[in-house]
Amino acid sequence: MPANGSSHPARKHPKPNPSGVHFLAAPRIADELVRSAAITEADLVVDFGAGHGAITAPLARTGAEILAVERDPEFVRKLRTRLSDARNVRVIPADARTFSLPRKKFAVVASIPYAVSTALMRRLLSPTASALDRAALIVEWGFAKRLSATSPRDLETAWWAARFELRLVRRIPARHFSPAPKVDSAHLTVHRRGKPDKLTDRALWTLLQAAHRTPHAPARTAVAFLGRKPHRLLKANGIDPERAAAAVPPPDWAALARQLAADRSLHWPPLPRALREDRR
Numbered sequence: 077m078p079a080n081g082s083s084h085p086a087r088k089h090p091k092p093n094p095s096g097v098h099f100l101a102a103p104r105i106a107d108e109l110v111r112s113a114a115i116t117e118a119d120l121v122v123d124f125g126a127g128h129g130a131i132t133a134p135l136a137r138t139g140a141e142i143l144a145v146e147r148d149p150e151f152v153r154k155l156r157t158r159l160s161d162a163r164n165v166r167v168i169p170a171d172a173r174t175f176s177l178p179r180k181k182f183a184v185v186a187s188i189p190y191a192v193s194t195a196l197m198r199r200l201l202s203p204t205a206s207a208l209d210r211a212a213l214i215v216e217w218g219f220a221k222r223l224s225a226t227s228p229r230d231l232e233t234a235w236w237a238a239r240f241e242l243r244l245v246r247r248i249p250a251r252h253f254s255p256a257p258k259v260d261s262a263h264l265t266v267h268r269r270g271k272p273d274k275l276t277d278r279a280l281w282t283l284l285q286a287a288h289r290t291p292h293a294p295a296r297t298a299v300a301f302l303g304r305k306p307h308r309l310l311k312a313n314g315i316d317p318e319r320a321a322a323a324v325p326p327p328d329w330a331a332l333a334r335q336l337a338a339d340r341s342l343h344w345p346p347l348p349r350a351l352r353e354d355r356r
């Protein structure tokens with residue numbers, strides 16, 4: 077075993093790796109990842125792209141029920157051998173993009189393959205029916221920066237950030253993976269902000285859509301359609317009416333949506349199907 081404590085020695089020079097498989101070669105980072113998700117015996121946890129079990133093994137030690145999802149049959153075989161004593165781990169040969177997500181509350185702790193990051197986050201964070209409670213993820217650095225930005229750059233990210241707290245915990249240098257990828261990664265945590273009712277979700281989506289239709293226009297123009305006094309409405313909710321609509325933090329739009337949803341004289345269009353259920 078190499079000095080870094082991994083069974084997969086880190087290479088000095090990145091080799092071409094078209095499959096995008098980068099094994100975590102730092103057990104300390106895997107432990108931190110698991111700890112940051114506060115996993116207990118009561119949890120159901122999915123590890124997407126389990127590989128050789130760098131994250132599955134410390135997850136197994138928490139006593140939680142673990143679903144280790146892996147697409148590569150060779151890795152599945154090795155992982156089953158490695159974790160044959162762990163009765164709380166089920167190794168599932170499946171594609172993360174089509175695997176049936178649990179219907180009961182679950183957490184995700186995983187180093188997700190870069191190539192499927194967006195598709196997977198969309199499945200986990202977009203549908204109101206998603207039972208995801210929290211996640212601790214290793215993702216590509218740029219992706220983590222984009223997701224955790226105070227002002228999301230697009231409507232989809234704003235929807236995610238309004239309903240989940242997306243926090244960049246720290247940068248993880250490429251040297252901690254084997255083979256080392258070209259770019260650094262990040263430890264990103266995800267926590268559900270609460271379970272809003274259906275009307276609040278509909279009001280939120282309508283507000284975010286309006287804000288991102290003309291992202292640079294002042295927030296007051298985004299709420300003009302409501303036919304209320306935009307200045308007063310926004311100020312009462314701690315939103316600067318002159319601030320660019322897309323720069324208003326999504327949780328502020330969510331607070332406004334909660335208030336507006338309580339007003340039964342207002343009507344909100346239904347959510348698109350992709351925001352109600354998982355469309356694999």
Ligand SMILES: C[S@@+](CC[C@H](N)C(=O)[O-])C[C@H]1O[C@@H](n2cnc3c(N)ncnc32)[C@H](O)[C@@H]1O
Pocket residue numbers: 096097098099100101124125126127128129130131145146147148151170171172173186187188189190192
């Ligand atoms: C970045 S590696 C992480 C491996 C391991 N979790 C670790 O941290 O060392 C990504 C893993 O995801 C697997 N993978 C790639 N695409 C996948 C997909 N669509 N569904 C499931 N697993 C996938 C790869 O085979 C690989 O094992």
